[in-house]
Amino acid sequence: MLCVVAFVVVLVLSAVSARYRRLLGRAWGCAWRKVTFRACDTTFRDDVKSSLLAPLAVRAPRLVTPASIAIEVTAWLMVLSLVVSLFILGRSGLNLFVYGTCDKQDAQSCSLAAEMCSIDAGPIGFWESIGQGDVVGAFGNEFASLGETFAAVPSRLRDWDAADYAAADATYLGGYTSGLPTALEIIDPGCRFCAQLFRNMREGGFDRTHNVTYLVYPIVTDDGPRFANSPLVASYLTAIRAYDDAAGGPASGADWAILETLFTQQNADGLDWQIWLNTASATEARAQLHAWLGEAGYGPGQVAEIAALAGSSETARTLAETRAVVEEEIRTLAIPSLIAGGRLRSGLVDADTLRGID
Template sequence: MVCVVAFVVVLVASAVSAKYRRYLGTAWGCFSRRVTFRPCDTTFRDDVKSTMLAPLAVRAPALVRPASVAIEVVAWFMVLSLVVSLYLVGRSGLNLFVYGTCDKQDAQACSLAAQACAIGDDQPGFWASIGSGDVIGAFGREFASVADTVATVPSRLKTWDAADYAAPDATYIGGYVAGRPVAVEVLDPGCRYCAELFRNMQASGFDDTHNVTYLAYPIHAAFGDKFANSQLIAAYLAAVRAFEADRGGSAGETGDTRILAELFTTERPDGQPTQEWMNAATADEARAQLERWLTDAGYTPDEVAQITRTSASPEVAAELERTRRVVEDDIRTVAIPSLIAGGRLHAGLVDVDTLRAMD
């Protein structure tokens, strides 16, 4: 491995000093043979080691042999470090292109990623698996993850049609307007970046130029939902859509979009953001608030009671699971929110200027 390390050093040195360029051909010859598992047919490796060991041979000849072994060990370590570093850089770059984040398991861990709540993965990470002794599983999951990312690349190069991902009974913020392009936001009711994107769409006028709908995706964590009451809110949103569909649909504002507007843009009397309060509320408190919002949206007490019953129905549970499959298997995002608009999938929070520039 000495000649591999030496080639890298000579390559870098020759870029800044012409005196090293005469060694580049010899170094490349040895390097190319070594990386193809053939022995070097030059004395380059020995020349390098001799140069490094010459001072030691004069002062302490007995240490030459152990020093030679140490050089080989260090060279192996440096080469392995280089290979691992190149792999990590390549994997991170691929993840950044495909998912908008360097780390699929934690979208917020990458400084280059957009602001987002990470969907993550219930499986243990590479080093956690190594630490638990599951070496085979660690490498197996690592390579399977990279293969999955590579398989996702074609979908990121296509033109995205948001209408293909809208729910069958989709409702739209402010009501559907013919002629406007469709935009779909994947959101978790508890994620603060979803609230920020909702407000950005209002500030930019995006929801005045697009038919904006959503897919409610409560993020699962290792010990339950990432945000308390996200599943409950998602169930109510689905129940409202089912209720509206049963009575023929609505061209105007519906209760589910009213819930999102109240959740994402309002504050409690004490100044606490409503979303923050909802994430800390008990299930009964959250349910009571959702019912008040539906009443404020114009639903009768009987209609609110029907929506509440529907929210706990098998049909709503099946719809939430269908949505989960669309997000995980079709859209394949790891960042919430994600916005399908302008022919692209935008992972993470989208700023006002970008929203204004979308057709």
């Protein structure tokens, strides 16, 4: 492996100094034979080792043999490190292209990704598995994850149509306007980046140029919901749509009114409603949702019916179907995600970008 390391070093040095370029051909010839599992048929490897060991041979001849072994071991470690680094770089770049993040296990930890709340991507990472002593599982999970990423590449290159993923009883921000393109956002009511995306849409006028609808997706980790009351809010948003749809009349827009309040307004104490909701008890959160339904024009009996529907198996089934769409069809790792203009955009989209989406 010494000639492989030497080639990399010579390649770097030759980029900054012409004096090393005459060695580049010899270094490459030896390195290429080595990586293709053939013996190096030049003296380049011996020349490199001799130049490293010559000073030691003069001062301490007995140390030449162990030093020679140490050089070979170091060369192997450097080549292994190079291969691993190139693999990580390639994998991260592919993940960034496919999912909008270089780290599938923790999407928001990737500094190159947009601002987002990450979805749990399944098995633990490579080094966590190594730390637990599961070497076989570490490599198995790594290659399985890479295979999933490769399999998702074609879907990211195709033209995305938001209408394909809209709910059957979808409602639209500000109401549906014939002739405008459809845009679909995937949101968690507790994620602060979803709130910012909503504000960016208002600022950029995106809701006036697109029929904006949503899929509600409460993020769930191994420890439970990422935001404690998001499943409760999701069940009420889903129940409102189903209740209005069953009534046979136009959608009330109460689900969007609740989202707008959550994402843009503050309570009497000056605290953002979203922050309050993420720390409130389930009883407090449910009472506040009932109050917002009353403000939207629903009577006490209607509120009770919506509450019962929110806790029903029908709503649970609808939420499970929505989760399957997000995880198995759209396959995003970022909340929020936005399908608009023929593309899937992962993470927060700024107002200027929204203005430029057709």
